[in-house]
Amino acid sequence: MALYLKTNYLLSNTKLSLLLSLLLLAIFILPSQSNHAHGLTQTKLTVYFQNRPSGPKATAVAIAGIPGQSWGFGNFGTAFSTDASMTEGLDKSSAQIGRGQGIMVTTAKDGSSLTLLLSIVFTNKEYNGSTLQLQGADHQFENPREVAVVGGTGKFRFARGYATFEAFRVGKSHVVSRCNVTVEHYC
Numbered sequence: 001m002a003l004y005l006k007t008n009y010l011l012s013n014t015k016l017s018l019l020l021s022l023l024l025l026a027i028f029i030l031p032s033q034s035n036h037a038h039g040l041t042q043t044k045l046t047v048y049f050q051n052r053p054s055g056p057k058a059t060a061v062a063i064a065g066i067p068g069q070s071w072g073f074g075n076f077g078t079a080f081s082t083d084a085s086m087t088e089g090l091d092k093s094s095a096q097i098g099r100g101q102g103i104m105v106t107t108a109k110d111g112s113s114l115t116l117l118l119s120i121v122f123t124n125k126e127y128n129g130s131t132l133q134l135q136g137a138d139h140q141f142e143n144p145r146e147v148a149v150v151g152g153t154g155k156f157r158f159a160r161g162y163a164t165f166e167a168f169r170v171g172k173s174h175v176v177s178r179c180n181v182t183v184e185h186y187c
């Protein structure tokens, strides 16, 4: 009886380790197959964000700040919510290809820099529904400035790269920022 039990135990143990090996093999093989089925592609894009820094149609609004202190882009501890139209060209009447939606918090004590978390949400034909995630220290008074592209979805799955912003004032209360994105992704 004892012997039988032992054999059975050994048998199931062997089965188990075989199963585990297969599972491990699958874990190592499957992702590399799906990642490299299509090679690594580099995509460069130039897009324009139509920003209104203030007024009733402001594209960035302060949502929190240090109680009893001034809230603003140059004030440490101020958090903003942003949603701006993204166009193909500098002109605001040029084709809209998506939106830039995110949050910014003034995280430099001297107010010189924000931490930016921005989703570029595409609505144009080519990238409809795909997104890019931008993140980093946004030295708001430098022109140009650069943040990292840390990920993406849809056509930009596994995206990594960088993005630059250059601001052009085109009116009293209208600032257009040109954003150049360079990303590597599998597509």
Ligand SMILES: *[C@@H]1O[C@H](CO)[C@@H](O)[C@H](O)[C@H]1NC(C)=O
Binding pocket: 123, 124, 125, 128, 129
């Ligand atoms: C983008 O996708 C949405 C939802 O699937 C669809 O309604 C819209 O027509 C698409 N736009 C373009 C430009 O293909």
Ligand SMILES: *[C@@H]1O[C@H](CO)[C@@H](O)[C@H](O)[C@H]1NC(C)=O
Binding pocket: 046, 144, 164, 165, 166, 180
């Ligand atoms: C952004 O791209 C444009 C061309 O589309 C180029 O003229 C400009 O110098 C680039 N800006 C930066 C900061 O690389």
